[in-house]
Amino acid sequence: MTERPVIEVENVSKHYRLSGGARSLKAMALELLRGGRDVKTLRALDDVSFCVYPGETLGIIGSNGAGKSTLLSLLTGTIYPTSGRVKTHGQISSLLELGAGFHPDLSGRENVFLYGAIMGLSHRQMQDRFDAIVEFAGLHEFIDQPVKHYSSGMYVRLGFAVAVEVNPQILLIDEVLAVGDSAFQKKCLDKMQEFRDQRKTLLIISHDLQTIQRVSDRILVLDRGKIVGLGKPSEMVASYDGLNRKRNSEVFQREWGSGRVRITNVEFLNDAGETADTFEWGGGLNAVIHYQAQEPTENPVFGFSISDDNARVVHGSNTQIEGITIPRIEGEGRLQLRLDDLSMAQGVYLFSFSVHSADHTENYHRVDNAFPIAIACDKSFEGYTYMPSSWRTEP
């Protein structure tokens, strides 16, 4: 794209001090006495760079604490980066929280004008939009009541209505689609579509992967303050899913062994030969095991096992069982495992790999439950695994 981006984020980092930030004079004095500060920092965002172009809808996904909200706050301008630069062109309306900044003692009407003024709109401009706001929020008879008497649904509706009706160039939405009833959610989605049709820029944070995949042009995946992916929605959602799976499996992950031979990496390829983390039920899987032998080793045995997401073993085997002899390995090398027919039920599975001596006296290296994959299956059957079965009626 040759167009000038409306949002430019260059090498932005945001660090928070966790402790040591003197909250009071007493704390400060104590710190001085102790000599030196014990400052721990949380890297909410770490060297993040990306651009958003006019008319684009960018979805932002990531687990809790990945830095999504920090990023939107930086773009809104309520916090400032520790280093790096954030540039935005055009008016931004942000829904960091619906109805944020409403004063409970003021009426809905007064709050609408207050919000408009915060967004930099004149009284006249707001007056023109006022009816549309009330209409959208559906608050005709309550608009002159103090908002403290509003139900939470009314509050949220007014918040959304006023934020979209100020008609910004850029709209930032932080996980607000989760609120409100389904009718209102539909209204919000329609409004967002309208925005996209007007070639306005949207940034959306959501945990609702389905919705975000549908509405975004591109998706940004954040993990622990870093960008781990930016691109096509379907790919990004899949890779984020994989990331989550990996995170979930970490509890079960273990690794030990003498280290004479080490399993350095395992690649999973689908039938088309592409790296993948999701496989079709009934299809094949190739696992390329990269190893490194510290010293020449005779007759190593390589093994694998597949466990479900609770680390219960579904299947396991090794080269010895399969009657394959590897005479000698030295230095780096690769070994391929092929599974022709994945017959497990839909779900997440964890692969373990091991390499040990032929007489089982020395375990060189074993990596348990470190490699998650997902099986996608549209055949419904019970249990862990499918057994080919046939039926016939007896006369």
Next chain:
Amino acid sequence: MLKSLSQIWLRRELLWILVARNIKIRYKNSVLGFFWSLLSPLLLILIYACFAAILRFNEGRPSYLQFLVIGIIVWQFLSMCLNDSLYAIMGSSNLVKKTAFPRMILPLAMVLANLANFMLTWIVLFLYLLISGMHFQYLLLLPVVLLAQTALCLGLALCLSACNVFFRDTEHILGVGTLAWFFMTPIFYPTQMQLKFLPESVAWVAFLNPMTGIMRAYRLLLMSGDLHGVAGELAVIPVPTSFLWISAAVCVAVLGIGFAVFQKLQFRFGDEL
């Protein structure tokens, strides 16, 4: 600095709304509403009049009550600004956390709302002064003094509102500080009382307290006849009018410092709140 000012000017609409909000909220849930702005100075004058009469504060000086009332009402503007400034930012943490606008608008709106309130009390004060006798000769200079005091209030409000975000101690320091400041300012005693303790060559030091100069200026402009009703040995102590410039300079300096402090700290508001 110019950039911040132009940004505030661009959002003047927001400023007015916030000023109106501050005024409105002060009288929320009260039956008399903004009439309290008139009623409270009226009651204040009455109370001081009663007690001044009963306790014979005035020692036969007829203008003492006038002197005292001006002092108290002028002081109230400052002390209300100081108290409100603690929560100018903190009280709007939702706005600060979730929306972007020049932060300086918040303390500015607070001071302007208090100024509006102060102007209402002037209605009562003028009525009182008309009855008890005043002179109108220098009345045109009144806005200048008002401006100096507003500058002082704003400077301090900028400092305090920003500091209270980071140090909750500000509140406690302010409580004690305001009390000490009250007694160090010639409010119920004449300026000459302070000068009595200072060698004549450094008498100007007393005017480093900007409120000393401001009090003096208001009284010079408003009070008729024998100024401040000083008598006896105090009457011979000279108070050069040129000293008022010292106080004016301090007011401007405080505004400058407040502005600088606020500019520096505002970038971290979002992290702290």
